[in-house]
Amino acid sequence: MSNRSSSRGRMVRHMFFNLLLLWSLIYDVYITGLTHDDPKEQSWNNQNLDSVPQDLDVRLRRLDLSNNFIRQLHTLVLPRLEQLDLSSNQLDLISEGAFENLARLEELNLSRNALNNNLGSNSKALRSISRLTSLDISMNGLSDNAAELYLRNKSSLDQLKMTGNTLTRLSHSLFQESKGLRAISIDDNLISVIEQGTFEPLSQLEMLNLAKNNLAHICDFKLHQVKYLNLSRNSVEFFVTREDDQSYRLEILDLSFNKLLYFPIVPKINSLKYLDLQNNMVGTLNSEAAMVTEANSLFSEIMNETIVRKNNLHSIWRQMPLIYLDLSYNHFRSFPLETLGLLSSLETLNFSYNCLQNIIWNIRNYSDSGNRRQLFFSSLKHLDLQSNGLVYISQLFLNALTQIDTLNLQDNSVQLCAFMDHLESSESTQRINHNTSCVAFEQLQTLKHLSLKENNIETLHPNTFQETSLVSLNLARNPHMVMHVSALDGVQTTLSSLIISETNMTSSDLSLPCMPALTLLNISNNYLDVIPSSLSCSPLREMDIRNNRFVSLNYSLIHALSVHLNVVYISGNYFNCCDSKWLKTLNELKINLPDITETECFSGDSRVKMTDYLKSSSVYCVFHRKTQEVHIVQMFIIASFVFVIITVFIVFTRKLCSTERSFIV
Ligand SMILES: *[C@@H]1O[C@H](CO)[C@@H](O)[C@H](O)[C@H]1NC(C)=O
Numbered sequence: 001m002s003n004r005s006s007s008r009g010r011m012v013r014h015m016f017f018n019l020l021l022l023w024s025l026i027y028d029v030y031i032t033g034l035t036h037d038d039p040k041e042q043s044w045n046n047q048n049l050d051s052v053p054q055d056l057d058v059r060l061r062r063l064d065l066s067n068n069f070i071r072q073l074h075t076l077v078l079p080r081l082e083q084l085d086l087s088s089n090q091l092d093l094i095s096e097g098a099f100e101n102l103a104r105l106e107e108l109n110l111s112r113n114a115l116n117n118n119l120g121s122n123s124k125a126l127r128s129i130s131r132l133t134s135l136d137i138s139m140n141g142l143s144d145n146a147a148e149l150y151l152r153n154k155s156s157l158d159q160l161k162m163t164g165n166t167l168t169r170l171s172h173s174l175f176q177e178s179k180g181l182r183a184i185s186i187d188d189n190l191i192s193v194i195e196q197g198t199f200e201p202l203s204q205l206e207m208l209n210l211a212k213n214n215l216a217h218i219c220d221f222k223l224h225q226v227k228y229l230n231l232s233r234n235s236v237e238f239f240v241t242r243e244d245d246q247s248y249r250l251e252i253l254d255l256s257f258n259k260l261l262y263f264p265i266v267p268k269i270n271s272l273k274y275l276d277l278q279n280n281m282v283g284t285l286n287s288e289a290a291m292v293t294e295a296n297s298l299f300s301e302i303m304n305e306t307i308v309r310k311n312n313l314h315s316i317w318r319q320m321p322l323i324y325l326d327l328s329y330n331h332f333r334s335f336p337l338e339t340l341g342l343l344s345s346l347e348t349l350n351f352s353y354n355c356l357q358n359i360i361w362n363i364r365n366y367s368d369s370g371n372r373r374q375l376f377f378s379s380l381k382h383l384d385l386q387s388n389g390l391v392y393i394s395q396l397f398l399n400a401l402t403q404i405d406t407l408n409l410q411d412n413s414v415q416l417c418a419f420m421d422h423l424e425s426s427e428s429t430q431r432i433n434h435n436t437s438c439v440a441f442e443q444l445q446t447l448k449h450l451s452l453k454e455n456n457i458e459t460l461h462p463n464t465f466q467e468t469s470l471v472s473l474n475l476a477r478n479p480h481m482v483m484h485v486s487a488l489d490g491v492q493t494t495l496s497s498l499i500i501s502e503t504n505m506t507s508s509d510l511s512l513p514c515m516p517a518l519t520l521l522n523i524s525n526n527y528l529d530v531i532p533s534s535l536s537c538s539p540l541r542e543m544d545i546r547n548n549r550f551v552s553l554n555y556s557l558i559h560a561l562s563v564h565l566n567v568v569y570i571s572g573n574y575f576n577c578c579d580s581k582w583l584k585t586l587n588e589l590k591i592n593l594p595d596i597t598e599t600e601c602f603s604g605d606s607r608v609k610m611t612d613y614l615k616s617s618s619v620y621c622v623f624h625r626k627t628q629e630v631h632i633v634q635m636f637i638i639a640s641f642v643f644v645i646i647t648v649f650i651v652f653t654r655k656l657c658s659t660e661r662s663f664i665v
């Protein structure tokens, strides 16, 4: 009885909603005159709502109810609604029929709610909307079971976000009813197991984000279809793909912040362009050869091969179209020349924060002929070697960088060689083959950007950078550096940015050539008191002279520079208030002085804020003039006093003499 009446009730309700729908469509046509391209949207974001507002416009296409306190969701009748945002509420109960009358709903955002409750009712509600293309159920405390229930009847689902839940195990039934998925994010969960067949049937899957989980081993990567795979911040110790002849579409692989000991063994036929291995333990084994052997035997072990047949790692890496490789924060003590030399498309290599100390050219030869094997990094443009404790870099390594554009050697201990003319080429070859511990840049003819910051460089010899194409050079924080007068010869016409801060230089230590391309100069944190007048050659746009010993700046030089100047940093000097024509010029020309409020000038014994001084400069310099006047008056008084005393003395002695004489006479 009760069953039948309830079903009758449902039927009546259904008819009622259908009528309502019909009415709304007619109304819509009537009102908008058949113009359907007029999207209606309404936002109730952050309105302290504790329930869905009544009397919502039935024509709504987008409804934003995010950031409220809604706890329950009952039937919504919005037949045209396409997007519904209920994120950041306290939703824990959705009525079974809540979505039944949202015939056009495609995007549903339920993130940041409490949908780990009332699974029965909630999952029935979610099951009724199979048209959904995008679903966000992140941050709901969902368990494996809840996630599976919520993904039923989702054949149109394209995008799924389940970030920040408590999933631990992905089973092959999880995506059984959502096989059209193209993008899945299940990052920041507790996943440690992925069953066989979980992702394989999702033939459209391109983007898979599993970052911040507990995955430890990827022993059998099989996802041919995936283009983007993020496994960052798991505990992955190795990544191995079984050898097959199928092509994989993988382009981006992020394995950063894991526990890899070896390079990953990726699919043989792949499209990998971007590989992030930063913050792992690759290179812990002493030599490259040992590491390659270990990786290959692991591979054979996983493939159940009894004998190690060949160098799988190298034969796969040779075919990899990799453009970007990040190996920063690993444990390399030697540079893996033979492995990285295989990557003929590699443009950017980040090798910062390892423990290299030396880059030695110790390539094994293929034959016994004794000829050294040729090896070039023929596409490498950007090489970051920061913070490796480097003392020695083989000249043969530098010679192999035939396309190098940017070289970062910051925070190492390299010394620079003196330039050798090609006329002395026999000598220079000799030097190159010699195991000297200085670095020569003359073979790096494509080099444009070089950082030698923080290397304890002792001498910058004449023509050090000759034959390079340097555009920017950073020599900062080399506190003992002696810079030869012609150190920059050869690059003075190409240099556009020069940083010589924190080198403890005085003005007599620093002489710069005429640099007609220089637009940025940083000479901050030194002991300079004169700006090199050769800078009048340069179209400087930005200049940093902070924290030096400047008392004044050469007015005619500043005037000449002001044509191009844009920004000047000047604080931390000992400027004389009364010798500041240069500053007034900069100020009047509205050149940006970002640290002017921290800048001071000195007038007599007083310290004046530069901004105050600029407001009423006469006051401070009149004061200065007054003290001078006081001096003059004092001197006048003293002089007059002395004059009077002398006069009195003379008159007195004369009188005395005359009286004496008169006495005698
Ligand atoms: C859902 O809403 C949250 C904000 O509450 C937002 O960060 C997230 O990107 C949205 N999800 C989708 C798929 O747009």
Ligand SMILES: *[C@@H]1O[C@H](CO)[C@@H](O)[C@H](O)[C@H]1NC(C)=O
Pocket: 127, 128, 129, 130, 131, 153
């Ligand atoms: C799946 O969704 C459709 C509507 O899109 C609905 O008719 C059907 O009943 C749903 N299936 C289940 C098992 O809920």
Ligand SMILES: *[C@@H]1O[C@H](CO)[C@@H](O)[C@H](O)[C@H]1NC(C)=O
Pocket: 187, 211, 212, 230, 231, 232, 233, 252, 254
């Ligand atoms: C992978 O995920 C991490 C953590 O969420 C993120 O920082 C990183 O940018 C992602 N990697 C890529 C290549 O998108």
Ligand SMILES: *[C@@H]1O[C@H](CO)[C@@H](O)[C@H](O)[C@H]1NC(C)=O
Pocket: 278, 328, 329, 350, 351, 352, 382, 384
């Ligand atoms: C290399 O990695 C370090 C640390 O991860 C980072 O700070 C630096 O910007 C990276 N360099 C390049 C050229 O991407």
Ligand SMILES: *[C@@H]1O[C@H](CO)[C@@H](O)[C@H](O)[C@H]1NC(C)=O
Pocket: 358, 360, 392, 435, 437
């Ligand atoms: C070159 O010098 C480095 C460091 O000084 C040293 O470790 C290496 O053994 C030398 N190589 C040769 C071939 O002498």
Ligand SMILES: *[C@@H]1O[C@H](CO)[C@@H](O)[C@H](O)[C@H]1NC(C)=O
Pocket: 476, 501, 502, 522, 524, 525, 542, 543, 544, 569
């Ligand atoms: C100049 O170098 C110093 C480091 O000595 C740095 O703090 C400052 O930001 C640099 N100035 C500019 C304009 O980049």
Ligand SMILES: *[C@@H]1O[C@H](CO)[C@@H](O)[C@H](O)[C@H]1NC(C)=O
Pocket: 479, 480, 503, 504
């Ligand atoms: C360079 O200057 C800094 C700061 O003034 C000082 O601590 C350091 O001892 C100086 N070094 C040398 C070699 O003069």
Ligand SMILES: *[C@@H]1O[C@H](CO)[C@@H](O)[C@H](O)[C@H]1NC(C)=O
Pocket: 533, 536, 554, 555, 556, 557, 560
């Ligand atoms: C000031 O700069 C000009 C170049 O603009 C130079 O000729 C002159 O010698 C400089 N004066 C001083 C005192 O350095």
